[in-house]
Amino acid sequence: MRNIMQPRFLVLYGSQKGQAQSIAEGIAEDAQDNGLVAELKCLNQTDEFNLEKENAPVVFIVSTTGDGEPPDNALKFVKDIKTKTFSTDHYKHLCYRHRSRGDTE
């Protein structure tokens, strides 16, 4: 059971071949070892996180596949973000870091 006093953050990953997922899992394990609670979710688990209301820090770990494409399990998330129109302060509340995985610039 989660101790409500433990600082929580959210780790969201998108991964085609597993490397980004493995890094995300490593972050979650390290967090647990250091007294933090990391909720690990794939970006396609959209009913299990809500960035509109998220007040904990969010870490995105996302790889690139194809020709600069998002991985299959991040496609819907990316498509939704790209097709919606947001106000400039829509995600102002969000504290996040993004780590991309790829082999080209």
Ligand SMILES: Cc1cc2nc3c(=O)[nH]c(=O)nc-3n(C[C@H](O)[C@H](O)[C@H](O)COP(=O)(O)O)c2cc1C
């Ligand atoms: C088929 C394929 C396509 C890739 N396309 C890109 C790309 O367009 N840009 C890039 O920076 N890296 C590309 N990469 C490199 C991957 O992003 C990199 O190996 C990454 O670590 C894979 O993470 P994953 O295992 O989580 O999918 C590609 C790799 C593969 C196998």
